[in-house]
Amino acid sequence: MATSFNEQFDQHGAWRREFALRLKLLSEWLKDHELLDAAVEERLRRLEGSMRSDKVMVAFVAEFSRGKSELINAIFFAGYKRRIMPASAGRTTMCPTELGYDADVPPCLRLLPIETRLHMQPLMEWRMVPEKWTRIDLDVNDPAQLAKAFEKVAEVVRVTKDDAKALGFWHDDTPEDNPPLGSDGLVEVPKWRHALINIAHPLLKQGLVILDTPGLNAIGAEPELTVNLIPQAHAVVFILAADTGVTKSDLAIWREHLIAEDADTDARLVVLNKIDTMWDSLSTPIQVQAQIDRQRATTAEILGLQVEQVIPVSAQKGLVAKVNDDMELLQASRLPVLEQALSQGVMGQRQKILRSAVSGSIGDLRLEATRVIQIRRRDLAEQMVELKGLRGKNTSVIKHMRARIEQEQGDFDASGAKIHAVRSVHLKLLREVFSLLGNSTLKTEMTELTTALRQPGIKLGVRKAYSETFDRLRAGLRKAATTSADIQSMLTGTFKQLNAEYGFSLQAPREPELARYERDLDLVERSHNQYLGMSNALRLAQPEFADRLVRALATRLRVIYESALGEVELWNKSAAAQLDAQLRERRRNFGRRIEAIERIQQAASGLDDRISEIESQEATLDQLDAKLAELTAHLTSTSVSAGAANSDSALKQA
Template identity: 50%
Template sequence: MSTPPISPSFALSLDTLSGWRTTLARRLDEASRFLIDHELVDASAMVQMAALRERLGNEKLVVAFVAEFSRGKSELINAIFFADTGRRVLPATPGRTTMCPVELAWDGEETPALMLLPIASRLEGQSLAELRLQRRAWTIRALEINDPDKLAQSLQEVTRTEWVSKDTARDLGFWSDEHPQDNPPVDASGRVEVPAWRHALINYPHPLLKQGLVVLDTPGLNAIGAEPELTLSLLPTAHATVFILGADTGVTKSDLGVWRDHLGGQSLSRFVVLNKIDALADPLASVGEVEAQIDRQCAETAQTLGITTDRVFPLSARQALAARVANDDRALIESRLPALEAALGSQLLPQRRLVLEQVVLDGAQQIDSHVARRLGDHRRQLAEQMLELRGLRGKSGGKLRLMLQRVEAETIEFEQCTVRLQALRVVHSRMLKDALLGLSSDRLREEVGQMQTEMKATLLNLGAKKAFVSLCARLRVLLEGAGKRGDEIRDMLGASFAKLNSEFGFSLAITRAPDLTRFHEELALIEHSYVQYLGLTQALRLSQPKFMEQFRRMLVSKLRVVFENASAELELWNKSASSQVDSQLRERRRNFRRRRESLERVQTAASELELRIKELEDNDERVQGFLRRSRELLDAMREQARAGPVAGNDLISLHMAPAESPVRRAQQA
């Protein structure tokens, strides 16, 4: 088999983006290596560079497919991502098929595998985020990626169900006496059919997944509602969601329910697919008539969902999959899938690009000013020494002795700064501790605990929502408080640095306090999705202790990430301020020692004077060279960031990409 007939433009854009990221990472590595090898950065700047590197390397792009059951989510994923296997890989059959959320990604540290989380894990109240870190909680099956049939057979597992008692089904969250319309089938002996797995992870070395794409396939409505984490965490944080409708069914009431509950409020990129347009083919109607009908249906869909018509993509996933498998260009165009792929590529990636570009530019700026400050300081001291030594030219031994005495005196005077620095450290660390207190996990747990007490006291959803909203308000105050304390620290350090600079010749500079806006936004996002969730009927399950516990843990683990990151950012900023003081102190001391040593040498042999001066001049030149080189390297990185991803050479790598796929390799062999 050869490559798919038409290069999927989404794949192309993603490939280009990832190529750009790799180049950026390489530029950063180059700059870091140079800066570290020549000791031009301190420990805190190294931490900053490592964080930037990690971000570039691990940047993920999550695309979620959401719809009522049987609209063709899995089929669409097959057509976009798995056509090169030559068959249908993810199970897609009439009726309910995918029973649990399925996440497709690639982690190179692991072998290809299907990881399944048993549904019973819901009873233990642990959140999915927590369980992700516990390998033992998962059932792991190796995947035979070189054999499409066996691969497809293994993936059948995501359709597995179990029959349990009504009580167990209720505990698991699949049975509701108040809302029986969504309840699953019951057999003759009264047992209920529930999904066997809570979540599935497919680790598969697809070229696109290797580039950081994560694809989330979800089961139909009922199961979506039953896993709060999907609503609360996975869907709101996806970078794009593809909502699928069937042209054969139109927009049904339950489609609207899914849209409203899970996608409605989202401002992130949403794509609406009107799938199964092949079902509209009619031997008695002309092509033009069928097309007009498709257009009409798109317009109606857009109107019903309250979006513009250009957000609706009519297509046939089944036809597209068949066309790709058969290598049939014409049929692929007829399936209209390429239009969706083009839109995904052209709308999603520029946005990711902007985010990354800003991250890199900010990072480069910080490193740049750090290096400039350090080296500028160094040069200033070299200049002072040079001035001193040049002044000695043609001077007597008496003058030399006088100079030595002066250095001694200056050293003693300078050392008085240590008392001041000590005091500064004490004040600084007290203020920092104070600033971090409100962001601690203890404090967070306390606040969530208070919310829980308030929720228990009310049986109504309205009350639960109110308790949650008031929790968010308290957390916002905590974040604001930390921000304010950060500003106070900046003011205190700014004033102290100014004094130290003028009295002891330091060149301490304070960088702007970390901007905590990002964390406020993250908190707002969590608030938004939880408020939405609490408005859903499923939230009634909160009255069940197990669900309350799961809800609490999930919330704490989400919030903890926000608070820990805010805290880490504040701490890093403070660390970089104190390490600046430490390194300047060290440098100043070294400088006094050097001055003394050169004077002593000159004292023993007059010829030493010119040698010393020459040495200082060479040294200064070397530092200037470092500065130039460092700027060059950082400028190259900035330029690359501003240039953005460029398609071109990457085209070649795209066309080679499918060949990289293990299945294709096996087929070729």
């Protein structure tokens, strides 16, 4: 049988853990050999952090009664030998539910009351206020207790029509979308706004995050879900009912929330669930298959996908088959086909991105460490030439040599003011970049957008207000990129001058690629424009809803700007670390040269001894360089199983 999603994710988790361990050992090796300057240490810290905290989010999206929670049970929780997520008739997920694992938090279910929608804080801020959440502790070894606790996500509460309107579930302008009004004049709405489930499930411990979303009405009412969580998911599984195909509300979810202009449809899988309803005893298996194939082809055509991206399954039969170890029924449910598509699509793409990032970072790290080795090699070569030139010379020549070295050292120490002046200009320009990418700039833009959206009659000008905001944000990023280019030119010129004057081997580090953050802005703008252009126009006329949307936008933009700022900071640190390393090595070099002269003055054999020492040190540097290449090559190896044993052996020997 092909590798299932669970097995593929296990392999991904093992690769991440193996990589993090080898990275830690490499860090210790670099530290032991004094190759760990500030820039190298920062790259190691970021790499290790990204590997340990790497998350893979899979969002499950569907209208009500499509079998979404049952599908989650079948793929991820069949090992409990029962339903864990509520999926029986009349019980379904009513609020967005995230399942993940945080080792610092005990196993628990946290529920955010629906009333928090009356406040303006985005979900990200509510996460930082644990006392506002209702918490239920979980026993991960008791499936019955887990299932009972998870039923909470299906809870509803009855409220007045005015309260439903304030919470975003009732709109006078679109009565067809409103929930039914009871005979008592009350409306049924979700009791909870958001749920966070923290359990030590094997897949969740390895970084999987499952996002279970409610139906269309609930999705549209929560802008942060639509413009933040779903667009950032690494894969979206959209569930339809096989017997009904694409309904009007299904199509609304697909067009309004899941497909944006230029979207990567490869990360979208459509599941035609409940194919068991087509298992008709009056039809032959061939006739049943033909009916499923027609529904699959029609669905792919309507949604604009390849037929291979539409996968017919029976989640219910798949769960029953796994619980009862019925391989024949499991094959008939087609669940393994979906698991294989998830493993190849989600995990394959995620690993490709992560390994590409790792390869680039390790290459930069190796370059930084190699540069320190080269500085030491060059200094040894200079000493060797100097010492060999003293062979056969008398005492006065040696004294003259010492005086010349001390003069060079004095001149070098005096150059500190010039280097400090260069750094001052560099930091002044850098502060401009930090200001353009800082929180205060973003906060100002979001305040201006909020003010614009509160203008009377803004309903028809919402797109324009957003467009102007993103234009300003892009202009700011471009200005930051231009200033960065100026700094890069200055660094290149300054480093060239210092190399000529002091024999350094400085090289300006690679300039930050801020253009890619502009592309990220484009993606965010597209997802918001999509949201603005649909049936939410009436909601956007309500100031409180517009405020929620802006806060959701600010949360996502903050991530982009913090990433850009981090890249600029690492660039700056790489330049400063190079200069610091070469200054430090040059001062050490002066000390070693004077020490060598003293030894030569004290004993006739001192010269030959010192030359032998330098030759030995040169050989040691060659070994260091070879070991660095070996260790970094192990880290960039694409095959964990092939390289792990050799890597561990190499590190132990080092």
